[in-house]
Every structure is written in structure tokens, then in C-alpha cells.
Amino acid sequence: MSTTTTSTNRRAVRRRLAVLTAAAATLALAACGGSGFDDGQTGDGGDGGDAGGPLEVLIGSSGDAETRAVTEALDAWSAESGTEANLSVAADLPQQLSQGFAAGSPPDLFYVSVDGFPGYAANGSLEPYGDQIEADFYPTLVESFTYDDTFYCAPKDFSTLALIINDDAWEEAGLTASDHPATWEDLRSVAERLTTDDQVGLTFGPEWQRVGAFMAQAGGGLLDDAGSAAVDSPENAEALAFVQDMLADGIAAYPSAVDAGWGGEAFGLQAAAMTIEGNWVTGALANDFPDVDYTVVPLPSGPGGAGTLQFTNCWGVAADSQNKEAAIDLVRHLVADEQQMTFAEGFGVMPSVASVRDRWSEEFPEQAAFLDGVDDAQGVPPLEGVSEVIADFNAQLEGLAGGDPQAILSSVQSSMEAVAP
Numbered sequence: 001m002s003t004t005t006t007s008t009n010r011r012a013v014r015r016r017l018a019v020l021t022a023a024a025a026t027l028a029l030a031a032c033g034g035s036g037f038d039d040g041q042t043g044d045g046g047d048g049g050d051a052g053g054p055l056e057v058l059i060g061s062s063g064d065a066e067t068r069a070v071t072e073a074l075d076a077w078s079a080e081s082g083t084e085a086n087l088s089v090a091a092d093l094p095q096q097l098s099q100g101f102a103a104g105s106p107p108d109l110f111y112v113s114v115d116g117f118p119g120y121a122a123n124g125s126l127e128p129y130g131d132q133i134e135a136d137f138y139p140t141l142v143e144s145f146t147y148d149d150t151f152y153c154a155p156k157d158f159s160t161l162a163l164i165i166n167d168d169a170w171e172e173a174g175l176t177a178s179d180h181p182a183t184w185e186d187l188r189s190v191a192e193r194l195t196t197d198d199q200v201g202l203t204f205g206p207e208w209q210r211v212g213a214f215m216a217q218a219g220g221g222l223l224d225d226a227g228s229a230a231v232d233s234p235e236n237a238e239a240l241a242f243v244q245d246m247l248a249d250g251i252a253a254y255p256s257a258v259d260a261g262w263g264g265e266a267f268g269l270q271a272a273a274m275t276i277e278g279n280w281v282t283g284a285l286a287n288d289f290p291d292v293d294y295t296v297v298p299l300p301s302g303p304g305g306a307g308t309l310q311f312t313n314c315w316g317v318a319a320d321s322q323n324k325e326a327a328i329d330l331v332r333h334l335v336a337d338e339q340q341m342t343f344a345e346g347f348g349v350m351p352s353v354a355s356v357r358d359r360w361s362e363e364f365p366e367q368a369a370f371l372d373g374v375d376d377a378q379g380v381p382p383l384e385g386v387s388e389v390i391a392d393f394n395a396q397l398e399g400l401a402g403g404d405p406q407a408i409l410s411s412v413q414s415s416m417e418a419v420a421p
Helices: 003-023 064-081 093-102 117-122 139-144 167-172 184-194 208-217 234-248 263-268 280-288 324-334 337-347 354-363 365-372 386-397 405-417
Strands: 055-059 085-089 109-113 154-166 200-203 272-278 294-297 308-317
Touching: 055 064, 055 093, 055 324, 064 085, 064 324, 064 337, 109 117, 109 324, 117 308, 139 154, 139 308, 154 167, 154 263, 154 324, 154 337, 154 365, 167 294, 184 200, 184 234, 184 272, 200 263, 208 234, 208 308, 208 386, 234 405, 263 272, 263 280, 272 280, 294 365, 308 324, 337 354, 354 365, 386 405
Parallel strands: 055 085, 055 109, 200 272
Antiparallel strands: 109 308, 154 272, 154 294, 154 308
16 A cells, blocks of 8 residues: 555544544534534524424534434425425534534434433433434434433444454464464453464454453443442453553454554554444444455453443433424434434344344344344443543543553542432
């Protein structure tokens, strides 16, 4: 691969990463901005719609494919309902939503991320309509949008983490399908065999959104079963020690160590033979590294069993909307089985409803490992202030290779205790 081609690929991927990771992996708030702004985006803006008037819908889009799919879904609903729905695509989701609420003109319907959700629920910005939607949502997704025992908003789709393997590197190392790692010991073994002078065996981001999967596999997590802070636990200490050892031994590396911006880029540039990423990586690889052949398998189990992380958003309805009934009716359309499958085909997301689980797996067999993890997935706790806690955790995980895992966990435990009930 030439230097010019490599640089061009990296620039392209990093531009796309700015929007891709908002859905997945970096906890960038996926709540949407308020209406009534003139930012050149699709839609008319306005003041949230008078009763019986047009709905204002605001989303954070991963790209043209998502924007097009949502636009078509709104058009179909409008044709059937007789109510117009104007779509806007936010350039800065949290800022624009805050502006809309502050001005008293929020959009009627908008994306809400898990970490942004608790604050909006606590301050009365969201209409708690979840129990009005009849759909077979995965229980873990419902938990992500439940506040004070109230299910607020319908999860629109979701992603999980899996292990992405470079087929050529795998074959060159003399590995076969029977060597797909089922345990941590297996993962370490294949990472050693895949590591060469030009390629590290495994890469993943220096953040809870990736390292947290090892915590789940160790039987740990951010909270215990009672919902109390449980960052400083023996299980999490074992997970961080395992990750630290692989980093120290040079068989795993953060993307920056191999001159990449994220795991998908390091994998696509073939600077890493394996990466831990969500299903958004399939689109990035298809667009930027179409010549890389790969296989997706479930993450290996750890001492505590199987475990992965999930990322999701919900359709938020503004409590101040004058069009709540229409907005909720639109949500019913957007989360219906057929529409969710249309979204899956249009921009690669996994439906939030179990009712199409088998159908999705049959249509996308190469991505089945992502859906296989749903029953063992942990999500972002729906707590006010959790985004700041995780940001602090991420800052400390960047220095994990030469740091003190116990000190990191003790520090983040104190921060989590301040926001956990």
C-alpha cells in the first residue's frame, strides 16, 4: 500500500469516524438539537409544531444512507397519516437540543443517547411514553431507557461489540475456524501467533467502551445487581490486569500505537490482525478498505462467562410538544418490524425488537455474531452524570499499559459513587 493511499484512507476514515462513533462507541451524545436554527440542514426548523401541524423531527445521522432511510420512513408515515413530518439533521446534537429546550422550542421527536437520557428525564424534558408502544424490545434496551422505574422512550436500534478477524492474516498464521478464540487464553494465544513485525495481533480503543467488554467477561461492570457503584471489584481488577499484560507484551495495542485513529482504521490498514468493534465497522470497511477480507465472531468468554457491551439510542418525544399523539404514532411506525428491517438494510443497524431476530440473522449471516451477544450485553447505566464518570475512566485507561489498574479502579469508583443511587 503506498504512502499516498494510506494517508488518503486515514483522512477518509477519520472524517467518517466523527459521525460513526456517535452511534457506537465513544459516548458522544446522540441526543438531537432543537428546532428553530438555521444550519442549512434538511427540514424547515420551526417551533416544535402547533397541535395538528407538522412534526419537527431531529436526528444525528451517521451519513447519507441513514438520512435517506429516515426521510423515506417519515414520508411513508406522512402519506398514511396525513401529518407532515419535517426532518433536520443536527450538526452538534447536544448543543442544538439544549438550545431548543432553552428557547422553549424543542423538536417534537429526536434521538436520545443513553448517557444523555437521564438528565432529560430528570428535568422533565421527555414525555414518558414507553408503555404506549407495543413492541418486543430487548429487555436490556428497555432498561437503558428506564428512569425512576418508568420506561420513557422506544429504543430505535442498537449495536454490540464482536471480534473482527483478518482472514488473510489468520490463514498465514496457520489458524483455522477451529481456532476462533472461545476464552481469554485462546485470545492471548492467537494474538501472539498473529503478531508480526508489521502487524499487532489485536487492537481496541483505550476506553471503557472497548475495555469494558473484558470487565463484563470477568463478571464485573460499572454497577452491581443492586445498581450500586461496583467499579472497584476483584473482577474488574482481573480484567484490567489481563488487558495490561497483553499491551505490555506487545500482542495488543491501542490504535494510536499503530498510527491509527480507531480500531477499524488500524484493522483496515492491516496494522492489526484483529479488532474489537461494533457492527458499524462493516460499513467503514466496505467504504474505505473493500479489499480486506474478514470474519466476525463473538467475543471470547472470560472467568465470569460471556460478555459484551451494547450501544443504543431512543426516539425521544418532547414533553412540551404540542403534537405528542402524532409523535408517538410516528414512533410506532418507526419501530415496527418491517420498518426496522428496512433501516437494517438501508444503513446497517440491528433492530431493537426481538421479533425479527431470526429474520435479521438469516439476512445478515456474516454479522450474526453481533446479535449473538445481545443476551450477555451491558450498556451505559442510565444515571445522571455517568458520561463524566466514563470520560474520566477513559482518560485513565489511556495510560493503562504502564499504570496501576487498582489505582484506576479506586479513582473511578469514587466518581461513580457520586452518581449512582
